[in-house]
Amino acid sequence: MALRKDFLWGGAVAAHQLEGGWNAGGKGPSVADVMTAGSNGVERRITDGVLAGENYPNHEAIDFYHRYKEDVALFAELGLNCFRTSIAWTRIFPNGDEEEPNEEGLQFYDDLFDECLKNGIEPVITLSHFELPYHLVTEYGGFKNRKLIDFFVHFAETVMTRYKDKVKYWMTFNEINNQANFMRDFAPFTNSGLKFPEGASDVEREEIMYQAAHYELVASAKVVELGHNINPDFQIGCMIAMCPIYPESCKPEDMMAATVAMQRRYWFADVHVRGHYPNYLKAYFDRKAFKLDITDEDITALANGCVDYIGFSYYMSFAIKDHDKAPFFDYSEDKDLVRNQFVEASEWGWQIDPLGLRWSMSWFYERYEKPLFIVENGFGAVDELEADGTIHDQYRIDYLSAHIKAMKESVEYDGVDLMGYTPWGFIDLVSAGTGEMKKRYGFIYVDKDNDGNGSLSRSKKDSFAWYQKVIATNGEKL
Numbered sequence: 001m002a003l004r005k006d007f008l009w010g011g012a013v014a015a016h017q018l019e020g021g022w023n024a025g026g027k028g029p030s031v032a033d034v035m036t037a038g039s040n041g042v043e044r045r046i047t048d049g050v051l052a053g054e055n056y057p058n059h060e061a062i063d064f065y066h067r068y069k070e071d072v073a074l075f076a077e078l079g080l081n082c083f084r085t086s087i088a089w090t091r092i093f094p095n096g097d098e099e100e101p102n103e104e105g106l107q108f109y110d111d112l113f114d115e116c117l118k119n120g121i122e123p124v125i126t127l128s129h130f131e132l133p134y135h136l137v138t139e140y141g142g143f144k145n146r147k148l149i150d151f152f153v154h155f156a157e158t159v160m161t162r163y164k165d166k167v168k169y170w171m172t173f174n175e176i177n178n179q180a181n182f183m184r185d186f187a188p189f190t191n192s193g194l195k196f197p198e199g200a201s202d203v204e205r206e207e208i209m210y211q212a213a214h215y216e217l218v219a220s221a222k223v224v225e226l227g228h229n230i231n232p233d234f235q236i237g238c239m240i241a242m243c244p245i246y247p248e249s250c251k252p253e254d255m256m257a258a259t260v261a262m263q264r265r266y267w268f269a270d271v272h273v274r275g276h277y278p279n280y281l282k283a284y285f286d287r288k289a290f291k292l293d294i295t296d297e298d299i300t301a302l303a304n305g306c307v308d309y310i311g312f313s314y315y316m317s318f319a320i321k322d323h324d325k326a327p328f329f330d331y332s333e334d335k336d337l338v339r340n341q342f343v344e345a346s347e348w349g350w351q352i353d354p355l356g357l358r359w360s361m362s363w364f365y366e367r368y369e370k371p372l373f374i375v376e377n378g379f380g381a382v383d384e385l386e387a388d389g390t391i392h393d394q395y396r397i398d399y400l401s402a403h404i405k406a407m408k409e410s411v412e413y414d415g416v417d418l419m420g421y422t423p424w425g426f427i428d429l430v431s432a433g434t435g436e437m438k439k440r441y442g443f444i445y446v447d448k449d450n451d452g453n454g455s456l457s458r459s460k461k462d463s464f465a466w467y468q469k470v471i472a473t474n475g476e477k478l
């Protein structure tokens with residue numbers, strides 16, 4: 001089997017990481033707008049609102065909001081046939097709980113999508129990509145509040161109706177499973193707008209995370225059902241951060257630890273795709289005696305809103321050892337992962353493992369038998385701008401070609417049905433994890449540094465011509 005003839009070759013970004021214009025056109029602040037710049041190994045701080053004197057890298061980002069026309073022309077030159085971005089919820093509903101949308105925000109995405117379509121580029125849209133209205137955090141406590149289901153559904157219905165003839169491919173919640181790492185503040189805040197009470201215990205944090213995730217899954221399912229009514233041609237997927245967790249050794253306890261860890265990180269996909277909670281999780285909830293608000297109506301909504309495809313990101317694999325955890329093998333993403341001695345890692349410690357992509361594709365496809373869509377993959381690295389303006393990023397080409405090779409093998413040898421591939425941050429943008437500009441993924445260089453200095457001018461790296469050729473040959477020439 002070869003890649004589909006209509007294979008979607010694209011690039012992926014998220015509104016808050018490239019648009020800037022954080023308060024332009026009636027936009028309200030999102031959770032991304034109250035996060036400071038961190039650095040390699042230093043977490044971003046979440047401030048109490050937007051404070052004077054702090055550096056908020058997403059406020060300007062790469063100013064795509066004002067430069068999208070020139071940028072889309074570059075995307076067309078690159079040869080993309082699709083462009084994955086998100087709709088910033090706060091451009092449409094600045095506070096998140098309004099009845100009436102902000103027309104100026106809606107018009108911006110009309111113009112952007114028109115510009116893409118005119119250039120033969122199909123938009124692929126994420127509805128919630130780490131950019132929840134900040135007002136929903138301060139007034140409602142984020143997604144641990146059931147009211148957020150209706151706010152999200154109203155937002156989704158508004159944009160799906162408005163763009164029903166311009167957008168066919170949708171995803172609900174970006175990397176919904178990042179919050180499996182509930183012991184750190186980053187993922188629960190970016191996924192769900194959660195701030196834990198001072199001194200909350202580990203178990204309390206975990207229970208809050210499960211409650212929020214449940215409401216998100218219900219909201220997602222309702223949007224899938226609604227979207228199919230708005231336009232039966234819509235393809236609506238979930239979005240999972242796939243970092244497969246290998247046992248450190250073939251010791252049976254390591255294998256069991258890896259199995260349980262996979263359950264705790266990927267149950268979200270089970271609910272999205274199958275429309276019900278898996279038994280292993282029900283058994284876990286019972287053992288933990290969590291008191292979760294899961295109603296009969298919720299159960300029905302989940303069953304009626306199974307996703308059409310599985311969108312996922314893939315950057316790296318993880319490894320785990322048992323840590324004497326029998327018989328439960330409970331997983332702590334914060335503490336249990338170990339270095340895999342068989343693979344290299346990036347400067348940010350992300351373990352490079354192309355074969356892990358093929359493994360992940362098999363795992364998803366055997367389990368669900370639904371089409372897959374690789375909506376993020378890439379290599380964050382420091383690029384050197386030469387005196388003549390060129391950037392030689394052979395390391396990025398090496399990383400991506402090895403992953404595309406593994407992806408093709410998965411389709412050809414394992415029979416996986418794959419819709420497309422959109423490498424992450426194909427134009428340099430603000431890193432989600434660290435808020436840096438220095439951690440670059442792009443084929444297109446953007447002149448800006450970690451402190452916010454630079455002309456914001458765009459230029460092509462060596463990888464630009466390379467990806468052009470990959471697309472032109474439908475992945476034959478790597």
Ligand code: P53
Pocket residue numbers: 014017130174175241313315376380424430431432433434439
């Ligand atoms: P950055 C963690 C693990 C895997 C993917 O990440 C992740 C994260 C969060 O940092 O995020 C996704 O920018 C996410 C994008 C993000 C990209 O991967 O930290 O969907 O928004 O930019 C790369 O290097």
